[in-house]
Amino acid sequence: MKLDKRTKFNRLGETSYNNYNNKITIIKYYNALNLIVKFEDGCETRTCYSNFKKGLIKSPYDKSVYNVGFLGEGFTPKEKTLHYKRWLQMLNRCYNEEVRYKHMSYINCTVCNEWHNFQNFVEWCDNNYYKIKDERMELDKDILFKGNKIYSPETCVFAPQVINGLFERCYIPTRELPNGVSWASDREKYQATCSDSKQKTVHLGFYDDIDDCFLAYKTFKEQLIKEVANKYSDKIPSLLYEAMMNYQVDIDD
Numbered sequence: 420m421k422l423d424k425r426t427k428f429n430r431l432g433e434t435s436y437n438n439y440n441n442k443i444t445i446i447k448y449y450n451a452l453n454l455i456v457k458f459e460d461g462c463e464t465r466t467c468y469s470n471f472k473k474g475l476i477k478s479p480y481d482k483s484v485y486n487v488g489f490l491g492e493g494f495t496p497k498e499k500t501l502h503y504k505r506w507l508q509m510l511n512r513c514y515n516e517e518v519r520y521k522h523m524s525y526i527n528c529t530v531c532n533e534w535h536n537f538q539n540f541v542e543w544c545d546n547n548y549y550k551i552k553d554e555r556m557e558l559d560k561d562i563l564f565k566g567n568k569i570y571s572p573e574t575c576v577f578a579p580q581v582i583n584g585l586f587e588r589c590y591i592p593t594r595e596l597p598n599g600v601s602w603a604s605d606r607e608k609y610q611a612t613c614s615d616s617k618q619k620t621v622h623l624g625f626y627d628d629i630d631d632c633f634l635a636y637k638t639f640k641e642q643l644i645k646e647v648a649n650k651y652s653d654k655i656p657s658l659l660y661e662a663m664m665n666y667q668v669d670i671d672d
Contacts, residue, residue: 488537490538493538513530562586562663596629611639633670
């Protein structure tokens with residue numbers, strides 16, 4: 420393809436900035452509809468002069484997702500749609516202020532630098548994702564390491580929704596009683612309750628003492644987690660099984 424002799428000297432080498440403040444330079448100019456630009460990070464792409472001037476071209480390394488995530492070079496979202504959705508959801512939980520405000524459990528959560536690059540996340544998913552018939556798989560960050568706030572290759576695991584649901588916590592800033600404990604005003608006693616693996620509420624009794632009431636909840640919850648772990652023992656990774664078998668419910672959860 421021949422360069423446009425009328426304009427190549429005027430536009431060749433011309434610089435601008437895209438919408439992510441990445442400097443771009445025209446390195447080949449054929450005509451206004453066909454030119455090649457080079458980004459500051461070394462990547463090159465074909466575009467048109469109008470998009471070049473408006474900054475409507477993006478480098479694979481531009482932090483285009485919540486000013487943190489970038490696609491990198493390799494698999495495209497279309498090729499890895501399921502992993503891409505998970506990647507977006509993960510970044511959304513950690514860096515979308517509206518989500519963090521509505522869901523207290525996401526406060527102070529972050530994604531490791533390695534997973535800011537979509538390609539690295541895809542590689543980890545391809546090596547660690549597994550399927551269980553008729554189950555929805557979810558990415559979990561705090562079963563292996565209780566209280567963990569960082570999404571990373573070392574701390575995350577895929578788990579079926581049934582298992583992940585066992586570890587969901589109800590964060591109520593004004594709550595004064597431990598999880599599983601409520602006040603039954605009609606009986607003037609503390610009541611212990613817990614959801615089972617099907618998310619149905621199980622009543623565990625009434626108690627005069629908060630500690631006794633919480634102990635009933637703790638005992639039931641830990642036993643439930645072990646029962647589910649054994650049910651899925653031949654379907655889930657060993658590190659997930661071991662974490663469930665060793666999991667302890669604390670009063671300040």
